[in-house]
Amino acid sequence: MAARLSHRNGLFRRLSQFRPSFLSGLILIIGLFSLLQLLSIGVLSQTVTQVKQGSHTQDIQGQQQALMDQTRMEVMNASDKLNRAGIYLLYDKESGSVGSWQSLMEEAETSLKLAKSHYQQLMNAVPSDQRDAAFSELTTHYQQLYDGLVELAQGIKQTNEIDIFFAVPIQAYQNMFTQSYARYLKDSDQRQQQTAQQLIGQLDRTQTVFIAVLAALLVIAALVWSGVTRLIVRPLHHIHQHLQNIAAGDLSQPLTQSGRTAREINQLSQSIIVMQTGLVTLIDQVREGMETMLGHVAQANDDNQKLSTQAECQFKELRAATEHVEELNQHLEKHERHTQQASRHAEETSHIAGKGEKMMDDVRVAMRAISDRSQQMTDVISLIDNVAFQTHILSLNAAIEAARAGVQGRGFAVVAREIGTLASQSSHSAQNINALISQSDQSVSSGAQRVNQLNDSLQNIIRAARETSSFLNEITTIAQQQNRSIHEVTHRISSLNESVKQNAGQVAASADTFSSLLQQAAQLNSAVSVFRLPEPSQNEVDYSAPERHAVSNASVMADGHPSEPQARVSVLSVKNPIASADYHS
Known part of the structure; x- marks a missing residue:
């Protein structure tokens, strides 16, 4: 138990002394933003895919309905022209005229051919696995109506009699086809409404995801702003004020370090301490020389x-x-x-x-x-x-x-x-x-x-x-x-x-x-003579410990092995701890 407590205390002490690197923080922020961006891109890609699929389905349904409308129109035209041809045939028999109905018969046959062509295109456009009961019923009633009209046209041409109208129940076939077509339109409208509702639901989910991502971004931005302010901005502001004092010629006050800062800010502070120590030594020697x-x-x-x-x-x-x-x-x-x-x-x-x-x-x-x-x-x-x-x-x-x-x-x-x-x-x-x-x-x-x-x-x-x-x-x-x-x-x-x-x-x-x-x-x-230097006793007390600490930091290489434990600050060159600091996260 004592060993566990000691290990826990040592871990807590190392965590308390850990100074996050600006590079590691930047990589972490970029990683979070990248994850959120990937999530947004995934949701957006899924939504776009579903929208494309729904749009494609609506296009196919529109094409099928257009072919069905053209087929129905041609069949109805053929039925109407056959009825008019029968009326003209009855008129010819009563008036003694000959062949006045044949042009209408030819137009009816042309409409039947067009209806057959549109029907074939419709069947080719609709796969067999997508044909539901309403579509099958509609095609069955259409085939009955089409066969009845073909039989009626052939009977009129062969017999030149209108009795064939009574033998073929065209009106019944037409009524069943019309009812089946109405049910087909109703089912098609329901499918389109269902597809539209699915798209709207997907867009709502996408909107919810984007709002969540935006909220996460705002939270991350607030955390980043707070961390940057506490770890970077405030220490930099303190360093800036200290550098302004140095620029004004006041070298008597040492740089006080804040408790928790970024690793680079800490290295900058140590470098400024070493620089100030070197400046004090340099100015003393310059005054003497x-x-x-x-x-x-x-x-x-x-x-x-x-x-x-x-x-x-x-x-x-x-x-x-x-x-x-x-x-x-x-x-x-x-x-x-x-x-x-x-x-x-x-x-x-x-x-x-x-x-x-x-x-x-x-x-x-x-x-x-x-x-x-x-x-x-x-x-x-x-x-x-x-x-x-x-x-x-x-x-x-x-x-x-x-x-x-x-x-x-x-x-x-x-x-x-x-x-x-x-x-x-x-x-x-x-x-x-x-x-x-x-x-x-x-x-x-x-x-x-x-x-x-x-x-x-x-x-x-x-x-x-x-x-x-x-x-x-x-x-x-x-x-x-x-x-x-x-x-x-x-x-x-x-x-x-x-x-x-x-x-x-x-x-x-x-x-x-x-x-x-x-x-x-x-x-x-x-x-x-403008520079205000510390007293000799103050210089020894205030600058010896930070200088030793800065030099010891500067002597640690990237692989963690220490170099010479002692360092000298000369007039011509002052060692910079940043040059040998570890920048890896």
Whole structure:
């Protein structure tokens, strides 16, 4: 008995500590709603099936009644037309007419054929197991009436007499058929009323079931609302108020847990307790670190300001060096232009000296030609002098011969004297010309020597001009190399200047960043100072037990095996018990 009581107390204690899961409750509610829905669907399906069956039965009965009405109408038409055919036959016998009744007879036969066709359709439409006594009586009386009408029509056509009307009791058959048809209609109406009453009864039962389901849904909704309010809404409202206090900066009050809540709400409460503990630890460490960070940030800001000043000085010095290098570059470019111009002038001088050398060669050739012509003229003058001497000898000989002739030779002596005079003059002139040619030859020789000396001077000038041009070209090449080097130095200094400028900008941006960081650190320190933390003794008393309880819950895995029994709450990561909680129902 004691063991049974202990077992019962333990079971009651476990039941009292059991916390229903939101997922299990949701599955239970969905299951109840699904069962009610299935029940409603089953009742509705049964009702729809019965309505379909009743409607099908009424349709079949309507089709049967329509076929019976058509059969009755055709039989009655045939009976009426046979009666009229008998009247026309009696009239023909009295008046002597022939065949006035035959058209009515044909119409009666047509009606009988249609009646037979409708009757066959009716018999095919009604199964043998659904034929009751009223239907069998109706078909029997119909068959009697139909057979009587066929017999009457055949008798009239064969005998052409109306006596057959008295032999076949058509009226009796018709009366019995009419009475049977009336009973058939009455039974059909009763069956339709019975089917309608069954449908109405089924609809009433369906309505009752739906009302019961609706009442059950209302009861379940009320229970769900009450359970959700007690297990979820109220604890969530309490948690919301506590989170609002935390958002307002009040971390001094711990979260009080309600007695019975959903499993997820309990896990959320434990997580909030762990979070609040971590926030308290975090804010303590942030407060301690903010003062140190403010000092370091201020020192870094001062160092950055000094670095910014040095960067500005370097930028100014580099800019001045860049200006000097650019000025030197301009001077080198000007010197290069002058050197190139002097080189062009030296080349032009060398070219002109070359032309002078060519002209001196032409002059030397011309002087040699003049010397050759002078030699030829000397030879000619020598020839003239020789001729003059010979002429003078001839004149002397002529004078001697004239003197010998005496008076007869006196005129010839005059001529000889004149010829001698002319020969003397020619010889004297030839000597003068020869002297002039000798002087000219000496002058030409002296000019040739001067021309040779001038040619040597021109060669020296050309050689010096070419050496000067080569030297100037070397100077130009060196100046171009220096210019390229200066350009490269200028480019390097410009790049260095840009780098220094960028460094200065980055240092300025870093200074602004440090200033902003200093302001933000001050704002963060002000923001952290808003939080109201519990006293150290209160923190130890209020938060140690919930934290251990939350961490122990977080250490239980889904399979029920505990992990490490101890846990630490750090600044960067706070363990969440929801991450390892059991969500299975």
